[in-house]
Amino acid sequence: MEIVFKNIMEICQDNQEIEVKGWISSNRGNNKIRFISLNDGSTVDNLQIVLSNEQFNLEEVAKWKIGSAIIVKGQFKLTPQAPQPCEIKAVEAQNIRPTDDDYPIQRQEINLETLREIPHVRHRTNYLRSIMLIRSTLAQEIHKFFEKKDFIYVHTPIITSNDGEGAGEQFIVDDENKEPFFSKKATLAVTGQLHGEAYATGFSKIYTFGPTFRAEKSNTKRHAAEFWMIEPEVAFYNLNQIIQLANDLLKNVIKNTIKKHPKEFQFLDEKSNHTLIKQLDHFLNSELQIIEYQKAIEILQKADVQFEDNNIHFGLDLATEHEKYLTDVYFKAPVAIINYPKEFKAFYMYLNDDGKTVAAFDLLVPGVGELIGGSQREADCHKLIERMKYYNISEQDMKWYLDLRKFGDAGSAGFGIGFERLVMYVTGVENIRDAIPFPRTFGNLKM
């Protein structure tokens, strides 16, 4: 049986002979006894290996360096009196691959910027290990959430000839030769939504989970050139129903992830001065705040704060400072803002009866800002064409998308979650570069 450290207390019995494999986190002791902390990556917790001079040449063992891969056979021992619940009394141990002296993770307290230079090893610190373990579980829980609700997982294309939002800089794709690979201009997808809508018409409930790209030449803590998005699309749904789905998804996925990572959340909570768990619990145990854009404007107008852009009026495109006030100061919780002025939302959003606003929502969360953006889609072909004209989007290029409206479009609604932002919100990470294994940002392409 393969033993995984995170479950070792459940699967092993006192005095059981077992074999464990992992990497050395620390190696201390004297010439009678040595203690090696071993980690296998399944948990942030280390397993203590005890080596005595009766079985081992401890002078040799003392030379085993941090980061080395070792295999240990020994007895599993429950240690209810000790700080750690169990340990392995080693009988055999083999250092199968020692580390060179320049192994960079010699201690835990390396600053995050230094670690960003070595994305191929930084996950071997407790902090990045915790984040990436939680990231993996969040992704798996998202798939399970949708599967349970009978959603079809659709792989929308990465290389595309569509612009999606009519906004955002795009990457161009081609091969190195002069003759183009495709018959037309090819770009990397900024969204899977439009293709997702095609599949929602026919499959009713679909979701995507894939990489998306923005060639924005900016360097912020919340933007990356390559990031993963989850985009559900549901036929027959309206704005209210899709917001409830977003709320369900977040609460369900966060709750299950916390349950699976007691050690990692304990670690991250301490790092956040015990604000992380409190904040997540607050969200899990309260109703999602849903407010009209109009109401958000009123709150901001009454705010006892000097904003950089203090011209607060209906028609203001909320900036980070305004969103931050709403989530971090006023509500101290996630908030969904709905029914934005149509001028600064995408062409495909459903035009409300007032003729001024669209049935869109942005879900903002403390510390991160916009986590989710979504809308009910405009199902009326004529209104859609009007809106496309306003944005100068070519009807010819979007013929296939307009087709959907003619071929039994049931009306649909959907949203996109920025997966790295979800990771940031759930782990308390402040920079998107630490929420994805190998971050890609303007001017920065490591490995």
Added chain:
Amino acid sequence: MEIVFKNIMEICQDNQEIEVKGWISSNRGNNKIRFISLNDGSTVDNLQIVLSNEQFNLEEVAKWKIGSAIIVKGQFKLTPQAPQPCEIKAVEAQNIRPTDDDYPIQRQEINLETLREIPHVRHRTNYLRSIMLIRSTLAQEIHKFFEKKDFIYVHTPIITSNDGEGAGEQFIVDDENKEPFFSKKATLAVTGQLHGEAYATGFSKIYTFGPTFRAEKSNTKRHAAEFWMIEPEVAFYNLNQIIQLANDLLKNVIKNTIKKHPKEFQFLDEKSNHTLIKQLDHFLNSELQIIEYQKAIEILQKADVQFEDNNIHFGLDLATEHEKYLTDVYFKAPVAIINYPKEFKAFYMYLNDDGKTVAAFDLLVPGVGELIGGSQREADCHKLIERMKYYNISEQDMKWYLDLRKFGDAGSAGFGIGFERLVMYVTGVENIRDAIPFPRTFGNLKM
């Protein structure tokens, strides 16, 4: 409660009042009674809606076209005497979005080439619907398989500066301006393996599931420019262990998928003249064949067949015709070929003691060819550099990858599954263009 047709027999009771939503597959009857076949995309099976002239203006209902989105309220009725197990006796029905006359899916028997011109609607045929439902379940089952085995899901980068295999044409990525977005040449990943190895060192067991790209200017039934790959990597594993993982994965995932799609497999099995299920069952119920490359050569030498390349000798790079003979004629089953001559395998594969072969495997399956390729990795830094020199791979560019060998590399093994090829094998689809929603191939970029 939201009703999904695939479970309707389990969740609804005789005479229960329910609401259903979907798209019209057929509409027939007379001026007393009409029968609408409705599909909601959850299954290839349609639900029969019965409308009588007591409640409805059937002249109007007769005009409702195939593909239109309708909402129906009525009584769920068990119909044990009828060909279908249940039907809905409609009380209210609303045609919320009629189709235009040019809706292309007017009948089921449209040839696949025509359907490839309309990827935004072709999933509304029974054939493509079945394939895409199975595709979705295969993906979800793959995630569940790895989660159950404590694998960490890693998103390796799509935009990369590494070539991976040192083979295969790559797409170049940049933005439209003259000033490059990244500080060096950026390409689309052909594999996530090298980055996956970095994460396996520290996390022990990882897998990727993401898109990969090849700018090969060829048009075959088995190659696409954009396709999804699953790449597990396991520290401390050797060739034999990783082949067992591949075998476990395939059998587990295929078995569970068949169980979840009785209707879709029944449909596809009929389309295949009842060869599909038989072939899959045979694989599920037999041991995986594992043979040495040397042995494969001997089998081919003895074969009573005239190959186009009939110069069968140790050192032959097996062509499709040879692989086809092994899987379709000789073994009539999947077969793993191991220990290939090092000359035509990648630099990172473990050099066997004979100095001639590497610890690689290709898993070939009937009708599809190579489904999986994998290997034990070379953990010895010096041997690795030797192999890189042979292939003219820059040591400087790969410094980070060589780092892994110095930083406690435990030795690892892994493989890559071409997801579309898995879909082809499991559904019996013969062209990769029908195994992915929006296929991208040389010269072809629709939507």
